[in-house]
Amino acid sequence: MEQSFDLPDSTDWLGTPLSLLAPLESSLRCQVCKDFFDTPVITSCSHTFCSLCIRRCLSTEGKCPTCRSGDQELKLRRNWLVQEILEAFKNARESALTLAKKEAARIAAGDNGAPETVPKKRKVSQVDNTEATDIVQGSPQRVRTRSRSQMAQAQAQTDGQDRSRPSSFQEVIEDSQDEDFIPGSALVTQDQLQDQLKIQFRQSNRHSGMLNPTAIRGFKSNSSYSRLLQVQSRQPPISPSKPLDRLPAMNYSLLKDIQLRKKFRDLGIPDWGPRQLLQRRHTEWMNLWNANCDSTFPKTKKDLLRELDIWERTQGGFAPTQSSLMPTNTVMAKDFDAAQWSVNHETDFKRLIANARKKSDDQVRSTIPGAAQSSVSNTAGVDNSAQPASGVERSAPIEINSDSPAPGDISR
Amino acid sequence: MASSVAQKRLFHEYKNLSTNPPEGITAGPVSEDDMFYWEALIEGPGGTPFEGGVFAAELKFPKDYPLSPPTMKFVGGGVWHPNVYPNGTVCISILHPPGDDPNHYEHASERWSPIQSVEKILISVMSMLAEPNDESPANVEAAKMWRERRAEYEQKVRDEVRKGLGL
Numbered sequence: 001m002e003q004s005f006d007l008p009d010s011t012d013w014l015g016t017p018l019s020l021l022a023p024l025e026s027s028l029r030c031q032v033c034k035d036f037f038d039t040p041v042i043t044s045c046s047h048t049f050c051s052l053c054i055r056r057c058l059s060t061e062g063k064c065p066t067c068r069s070g071d072q073e074l075k076l077r078r079n080w081l082v083q084e085i086l087e088a089f090k091n092a093r094e095s096a097l098t099l100a101k102k103e104a105a106r107i108a109a110g111d112n113g114a115p116e117t118v119p120k121k122r123k124v125s126q127v128d129n130t131e132a133t134d135i136v137q138g139s140p141q142r143v144r145t146r147s148r149s150q151m152a153q154a155q156a157q158t159d160g161q162d163r164s165r166p167s168s169f170q171e172v173i174e175d176s177q178d179e180d181f182i183p184g185s186a187l188v189t190q191d192q193l194q195d196q197l198k199i200q201f202r203q204s205n206r207h208s209g210m211l212n213p214t215a216i217r218g219f220k221s222n223s224s225y226s227r228l229l230q231v232q233s234r235q236p237p238i239s240p241s242k243p244l245d246r247l248p249a250m251n252y253s254l255l256k257d258i259q260l261r262k263k264f265r266d267l268g269i270p271d272w273g274p275r276q277l278l279q280r281r282h283t284e285w286m287n288l289w290n291a292n293c294d295s296t297f298p299k300t301k302k303d304l305l306r307e308l309d310i311w312e313r314t315q316g317g318f319a320p321t322q323s324s325l326m327p328t329n330t331v332m333a334k335d336f337d338a339a340q341w342s343v344n345h346e347t348d349f350k351r352l353i354a355n356a357r358k359k360s361d362d363q364v365r366s367t368i369p370g371a372a373q374s375s376v377s378n379t380a381g382v383d384n385s386a387q388p389a390s391g392v393e394r395s396a397p398i399e400i401n402s403d404s405p406a407p408g409d410i411s412r
Numbered sequence: 413m414a415s416s417v418a419q420k421r422l423f424h425e426y427k428n429l430s431t432n433p434p435e436g437i438t439a440g441p442v443s444e445d446d447m448f449y450w451e452a453l454i455e456g457p458g459g460t461p462f463e464g465g466v467f468a469a470e471l472k473f474p475k476d477y478p479l480s481p482p483t484m485k486f487v488g489g490g491v492w493h494p495n496v497y498p499n500g501t502v503c504i505s506i507l508h509p510p511g512d513d514p515n516h517y518e519h520a521s522e523r524w525s526p527i528q529s530v531e532k533i534l535i536s537v538m539s540m541l542a543e544p545n546d547e548s549p550a551n552v553e554a555a556k557m558w559r560e561r562r563a564e565y566e567q568k569v570r571d572e573v574r575k576g577l578g579l
Contacts, residue, residue, distance in 0.1 A: 007423050011431035031527040034424035057526055060479050065526040314416035315475045
């Protein structure tokens with residue numbers, strides 16, 4: 001396998017001074033694919049997944065993987081805020097991680113030189129400032145010279161808006177160890193606050209698809225903000241010029257094989273294979289297609305066909321057969337193949353039959369008087385220890401306590 | 413070979429488990445060429461007859477993982493437990509897909525969902541070792557013994573553990 005083991009992961013932060021970022025990164029990852037959210041959408045029950053992941057789940061189970069309440073594809077909505085937070089985090093990730101690892105290496109090397117606790121965050125924020133936006137013109141030093149009351153005032157003014165402000169790179173890299181540093185908010189002056197509100201207003205317009213992107217570029221403001229706006233306007237307009245048409249679900253049972261295959265040819269996807277495979281392929285195609293319709297950067301049909309081909313080779317008609325690997329839980333699947341099952345489990349069945357025969361033989365023997373007696377004395381001996389836990393606990397050693405019956409408790 | 417969603421996700425889980433393993437649990441693919449076949453080692457939970465034992469199990473993942481759950485089977489025998497089939501296959505609700513419940517005893521909330529993980533399965537199995545569920549036993553003999561002859565059950569488990577350690 002080509003894939004290298006250094007797949008970016010939330011555990012990358014562990015063992016660095018920024019280990020507290022691990023849970024943050026983990027919450028920016030889809031619980032289904034464990035990757036960063038790709039086109040995050042929110043369900044009716046307010047859980048967020050990649051558009052494609054949740055579509056695949058819903059087309060198999062019809063339920064939200066997190067809370068198991070029923071949901072439908074049509075009710076999925078984009079989760080823009082998560083997307084923005086994620087973009088900001090991804091922009092900051094590499095440089096922050098590099099610094100964090102350097103710092104970890106330095107600490108490991110036993111270099112306890114002077115600047116230990118103070119600069120690590122500042123270094124990070126400097127990198128972010130140069131790289132992403134200059135939201136903060138003033139250096140952290142300047143902030144610290146302000147009086148506390150001023151800071152509190154500024155905070156109070158910004159408090160309401162600050163929480164909903166789209167992406168502050170400062171906050172992403174905030175380190176909880178440094179307590180007298182007030183993130184972002186304290187740095188915003190009144191003028192900046194005004195601008196901020198304008199931007200917010202415009203951004204909310206953008207989300208409802210009203211804003212012409214050229215308006216952003218023409219928007220006058222001080223230099224730091226125009227840079228921020230450039231970053232924002234690099235994204236293409238949210239609603240593409242011609243919106244992609246979503247594929248409707250197909251009622252397979254209403255279609256004969258010939259009709260179904262014709263539809264496949266119309267769609268431009270492979271039309272070979274047995275009916276069950278056709279249905280699975282179409283479901284996958286529908287999921288790929290519709291998830292792509294959600295995407296800010298839609299792929300071409302060619303790319304989607306390539307993805308369908310990967311599916312074909314890993315899960316579809318070209319997937320390596322794995323008869324013995326087939327999980328036992330296929331018992332519960334709709335497409336249970338009884339013949340295959342009995343072939344796979346022939347030895348188990350034989351063993352069970354043998355056991356059953358042996359047992360019925362035993363029973364026959366135990367009805368014979370002499371044998372019966374021994375079996376009675378056996379059960380009598382059993383009865384002593386068969387008392388419910390309360391009885392056992394008094395007479396038996398401690399270990400039994402921990403084993404007191406708690407049915408239904410095992411698998412949370 | 414093109415890497416599927418399942419492979420990528422399993423890589424994530426593998427990395428997560430090896431960087432940040434839960435106590436008493438080790439797991440990973442037998443070979444990185446086949447992400448769908450894992451081996452796991454679970455320590456017997458303390459304060460139970462399984463204490464001191466180390467139990468090896470194999471995990472097999474379906475191609476549509478995580479939509480469908482993996483299967484888990486103790487290898488090398490010797491797990492005498494109401495929820496483990498005599499052949500070693502583990503039978504707990506987290507390994508059962510939601511949907512029809514043939515046993516009519518499991519809550520849907522306990523069963524497999526794509527947000528579950530290998531880590532959660534192994535933790536569940538550890539807690540299963542400590543607290544058997546005898547409502548729908550996989551090993552009827554073990555369940556009967558556990559219910560009716562607890563001392564004998566525990567002795568048998570301890571013997572198996574010792575045997576498993578080669579003592």
